[in-house]
Amino acid sequence: MNQQSWTDRIPWTLVITLAAAMVPFVTSRYYVDLATYIAIFAIFATSLNLLLGTTGLVPFGHAAYFGIGSYVCGLLMGELKVPFLLAFVLGGVGGAIFAALFGFFCVRLTRVYFSMLTLACAQIVWAICFKWNEVTGGEQGYPRVPMPDMAFLDWLPVSGRGLITAKFYLVALVLAAVCIAAMRRITKSPFGRILNTIRDNAERAQFIGIDVRRYQLFAFIIAGGFAGLAGGLFGIYKRGVFPDYAYWTKGAEVLIMSILGGINHFWGPTVGSAVLILLNGVVVSYTEYWPFVLGSILLFLLFAFPGGLLGGIEALYRRLRGQANA
Amino acid sequence: MLLAFLDPTLLLGQFRSGLTTAMFLFLIASGLSLIFGVLKIINFAHGSLYMLGAYIAWHIVHYLVGNSLLGFGAAVIVAASAVGLIGLAIERLLLRHMYKVEELYQLLFTYALVLIFGDVCKFIWGTQPVSVQRPTLLAGYFEVAGVRMPFYDLMIVVIGFGIAYGFWLMLNRTSWGRIIRAAALDREMLGALGTNVSWLYTGMFTLAAFLAGLSGALVTPIKGIVPGMDIEIILDAFIVVVIGGLGSLWGTLLGSLIYGMVVSFGILLFPRFSIFAAFIMMAAVLIVRPWGLLGRPVK
DSSP: OOSOOGGGGSOHHHHHHHHHHTHHHHSOHHHHHHHHHHHHHHHHHHHHHIIIIIIOOOOSOTHHHHHHHHHHHHHHHHHSOOOHHHHHHHHHHHHHHHHHHHHHHHTTSOHHHHHHHHHHHHHHHHHHHHHOHHHHOGGGOBOOOOOOOOGGGTTOSOOTTHHHHHHHHHHHHHHHHHHHHHHHHHHHSHHHHHHHHHHHOHHHHHHTTOOHHHHHHHHHHHHHHHHHHHHHHHHHHTTSBOGGGGSHHHHHHHHHHHHHHOTTSTTHHHHHHHHHHHHHHHHTTTOSOHHHHHHHHHHHHHHHOTTHHHHHHHHHHHHHHHHHHO | OGGGGGOHHHHHHHHHHHHHHHHHHHHHHHHHHHHHHHHOOOOTTHHHHHHHHHHHHHHHIIIIIOSSHHHHHHHHHHHHHHHHHHHHHHHHHTGGGGTTSOHHHHHHHHHHHHHHHHHHHHHHHOSSOBOOOOOGGGSOEEEETTEEEEHHHHHHHHHHHHHHHHHHHHHHHSHHHHHHHHHHHOHHHHHHTTOOHHHHHHHHHHHHHHHHHHHHHHHTTTSOBOTTHHHHHHHHHHHHHHHHOTTOHHHHHHHHHHHHHHHHHHHHHOTTTHHHHHHHHHHHHHHHOTTOSSOOOOO
């Protein structure tokens, strides 16, 4: 299995980023808007998959760290006028700190109890955002997150009001590419391999001397940090931060994205977020019953393609190649 | 503020509201706990079945029978039975195929049902809150030491304890109960001994759905029926079940009482932060005793 296939040698992150960077120049503002969501949710879903696919943990409260990142970044920029990049990074740090705090307890539990505790932690975060009026704005949220001015991108050949959207999209895209490349490095590193070992058989990992909990905690912190980064971008793009960013159903959304793309592939969550967001764009123009459509898709996936889209494509590819060889 | 704790009328009043909340939650959470105990599935859709029960009961009262005691009673029974049948269909058609797959897929399966039922209710009954008036005979109250106890709340408390007692009888005094307890411990062995486990699971899920529908129907005179009530109630039910111990019936009863009392007395102490108390209790129990106060550790 050491043999690399030719697809592994393509620098996918770079190729996808360059292709995606064309979006503002060849399509309308509407698609730039969707593409921005995709970039942000690709970070969020991939960070979730660090736990789900890579480590084999099922968190039901990943939205907590997304929410914390958005609040930290948004409040720093809005209230303390902290520059964008610094606030963005601090949003991630905020997510990681809370992930360390909660993760310390969560990784002590297994299976369904782990999921339940992550859910409880997310709800605690949500309750803080919802009730701490003096700082978070409470139920109303904090709607004064400024858009960074990004003057260095003013030369872009996009006219009028589309310019600010296009500028932020490109910034978000580059940051998403950096985050995803970093996560890819992490999953392919020896550290990532150990996480895979824990996923496949935690007991054996323990036998060969791996401190399972510590590695799970590190994975939890890293995942929380990247979720926080995604949250920061989301808060800026929405020009405000609101308690429902941290609500557990937000975490369920990214779970669905990951499953849709395929949790056994690094690119699965990215594909899943792209497909789901584009589909959402199409469906909501016809009907308000998007959750119904989403639920039906999910049911169909669970019964027909539990490996997600990439899993399905891979199976098809293998089958075709098998027939060609025979 | 602390002086409030010296006022017996106030304390009794809070106790009453805590007890009512607790028994309501028990009605809902008992089904959730039952499903986890026997089927080993965390059912997010339990809240959706509850919501369906509420809407169906409202529909019957509003369009067909009106809110006489008899009409309301009939509506409650019909709604609960209808939801039981929906549960039966879900188990036979879909859930059966999910027992062997990983927990992640089971959780997402029940979550998919939440999404679907949420929209189905919106589609049929709209997004405007609706409500049912208490039947005239149950609208009154009596007073104990200056505290009003509405008849309706008393009825809920009685039904709650009745169901707890009924469950205890069923689980410990009947052959059915013996089989259910066996199924919770070792499904395969039970099947090998000749019990039809597949239908047992169907029966359990139907019963749990019936209870969810029943509690949904019974809540209609107390709370408004709105979209989103499914998500809200399922979290409360999770808290209760986790505190008491997943799969333990007495644990669920204890968890409900603790939750009800903490919320109702917590409002006196920290009016703004009682929303935290519940989640912090849930997290604390999971950290210290993941299997809950009265549950047993599962391997």
